Amino acid sequence: MPKYLATIGMEIHVELKTKSKMFCSCKNDMELDKKPNSNICEVCTAQPGTLPVPNKEAIKFVQLAGLAMNCNLLKDTKFDRKNYFYPDIPKGYQISQYDQPLCEKGELAINGKKVGITRIHLEEDTGKLTHPKGTSYSLVDFNRAGVPLMELVTEPDFETGEEAREFCQKLQQICRYIGISDADMEKGHMRCEANISVYPEGVDKLSGTKVEVKNINSFRFVQKAIEFEIERQIEALESGEKIIQETRGWDSVKNITVSQRVKETAADYRYFPEPDIPPMLFDDNYIENLKRELPELPANKKERFIKEYGLGESEAELLVSERDLANYFEETVSELEEKISCGEVKSAKEKLFKLTVNYLNTEIRKHLVESQEKISDIKITPENYAELIGILADGKINSSAAQVVLEEIYKNGGDPSQIIEEKNLAQMNDDGELEKIVDKILADNQASVDDYKSGKENAFKFLMGQVMKETKGKANPQSATEMLKNKLSQ
Ligand code: ZN
Ligand code: MN
Numbered sequence: 001m002p003k004y005l006a007t008i009g010m011e012i013h014v015e016l017k018t019k020s021k022m023f024c025s026c027k028n029d030m031e032l033d034k035k036p037n038s039n040i041c042e043v044c045t046a047q048p049g050t051l052p053v054p055n056k057e058a059i060k061f062v063q064l065a066g067l068a069m070n071c072n073l074l075k076d077t078k079f080d081r082k083n084y085f086y087p088d089i090p091k092g093y094q095i096s097q098y099d100q101p102l103c104e105k106g107e108l109a110i111n112g113k114k115v116g117i118t119r120i121h122l123e124e125d126t127g128k129l130t131h132p133k134g135t136s137y138s139l140v141d142f143n144r145a146g147v148p149l150m151e152l153v154t155e156p157d158f159e160t161g162e163e164a165r166e167f168c169q170k171l172q173q174i175c176r177y178i179g180i181s182d183a184d185m186e187k188g189h190m191r192c193e194a195n196i197s198v199y200p201e202g203v204d205k206l207s208g209t210k211v212e213v214k215n216i217n218s219f220r221f222v223q224k225a226i227e228f229e230i231e232r233q234i235e236a237l238e239s240g241e242k243i244i245q246e247t248r249g250w251d252s253v254k255n256i257t258v259s260q261r262v263k264e265t266a267a268d269y270r271y272f273p274e275p276d277i278p279p280m281l282f283d284d285n286y287i288e289n290l291k292r293e294l295p296e297l298p299a300n301k302k303e304r305f306i307k308e309y310g311l312g313e314s315e316a317e318l319l320v321s322e323r324d325l326a327n328y329f330e331e332t333v334s335e336l337e338e339k340i341s342c343g344e345v346k347s348a349k350e351k352l353f354k355l356t357v358n359y360l361n362t363e364i365r366k367h368l369v370e371s372q373e374k375i376s377d378i379k380i381t382p383e384n385y386a387e388l389i390g391i392l393a394d395g396k397i398n399s400s401a402a403q404v405v406l407e408e409i410y411k412n413g414g415d416p417s418q419i420i421e422e423k424n425l426a427q428m429n430d431d432g433e434l435e436k437i438v439d440k441i442l443a444d445n446q447a448s449v450d451d452y453k454s455g456k457e458n459a460f461k462f463l464m465g466q467v468m469k470e471t472k473g474k475a476n477p478q479s480a481t482e483m484l485k486n487k488l489s490q
Helices: 030-034 056-068 161-177 219-238 284-293 298-309 313-320 323-341 349-371 382-393 399-412 416-422 431-444 446-453 458-470 477-488
Strands: 004-015 080-083 093-096 103-110 113-124 128-130 139-141 148-154 190-200 211-216 247-251 256-261
Touching: 004 161, 004 219, 056 103, 056 113, 056 148, 056 161, 056 284, 093 113, 103 161, 113 161, 161 190, 161 219, 161 298, 190 219, 211 219, 211 256, 219 247, 219 256, 298 313, 298 323, 313 323, 313 349, 323 349, 323 382, 349 382, 349 399, 382 399, 382 416, 399 416, 431 446, 431 458, 431 477, 446 458, 446 477, 458 477
Parallel strands: 211 247
Antiparallel strands: 004 148, 004 190, 080 093, 103 113, 113 148, 128 139, 190 211, 247 256
16 A cells, blocks of 8 residues: 555635725624624625725735735736625625735745745625524525635645644734734634645655535644545545545534535636726835834744843743733833843843743733633733832742732732732841741751651651741742751751
8 A cells, every 4th residue: 555645735714804894884893793684785785786895904904914924915916706606695706806816925934844825815705694403494694794804825735734723823823913813713703724635655746636625613623624634535545436526514523524515616706807896006115115014923023032032942932922922021021121220120131031931921821811811901010010020030039929929910900019018928038037947947846857867858848848837938948948958967
């Protein structure tokens, strides 16, 4: 049996979060869409005599996405009609783009591998059909009809479901960074389709028969559906069957793909230039201005964080995963720099930055997950967070006290130094006082002292615990350890 390999290309639709729909002035707001057919007008329901007016913001959003993925932006572009009859497209055709898309020939790297982007174009979304159980009719809701939809097509550069999933996640991150969509798959903002074929090792990677898989509604299912489909095709070929070119749907209950229909080809859609919308022409000046509007992207931000703040690869990766989190970090850093320059904080920058990242990526993340909040909802201002980090780094409190303060300001906000005073959490930095307590603990626990001296290491932990308990956790653990060790060796 030959070894089979897979070739995968992705087609991804993303709903853009513009203020209004693609060709009319209906609001583009999912919240308004709860009641069927409440957010519609003559244009998006294709009443006779109405004309589409393109949404400038949507065009700009797609071009920004193109720039973010190193695409070539076409200066001469247009809309086309894609003809197909389906009850959820009121016009009987979809306004889309065919041979002159807004963007083409880009790339996006996942884990160091470059994935080619064939094109990114703009079109309108369809309405939604529902088939009530136990009835012989279907219902149509046009609220979604005419919502701006970005379609991105990749080169067949993926070899595994995992790579395809990573790409979709990267794309979501970029959409969020540049603010064009929340790209939430569960909410249908982002819909991924995979084109999958398999071939025996050693022949042309495009020689297999392509099968399209639709209805994938989570990142996890992107990977699962592709993995299932690769297995299915290999098994079919190995048992002598032929692969049929078709569209299959992902069944997320049974975890299988199911045949839906035999795929249309471009010729079936009878594309032609949209006669109701003139071609769109862009000059260098427009494109240059757009480039200036593009915010710093996750990959660049990560590199800069590593260089500028001396962070590790994975620390930086986690920080830039969300734009708001990265911003919060940088705001805290600038507060810390101010505190250093006015002498309020004494510790070295490297130490401060490390602590800032560590607490953000662990403690704060833990609180965010528990309360299901986003970093943008947080009650801890970057100033207060910087204050806490400074106090901790300078040894005025120990890490267990820092966690108590953090929990308090996470819940109620407020000034860390005030809370430290109120809760009497300041670290005991008076060695005389600490020595008295250590002496007392040693005197009260002669048995443990003997155990330690006879080589039982655990006795030390017990004694240390007693010291921390007696000082209500305020002893500097390092000083306490040293002092205990000294006294025990005497
Ligand atoms: Zn409308
Ligand atoms: Mn499409």
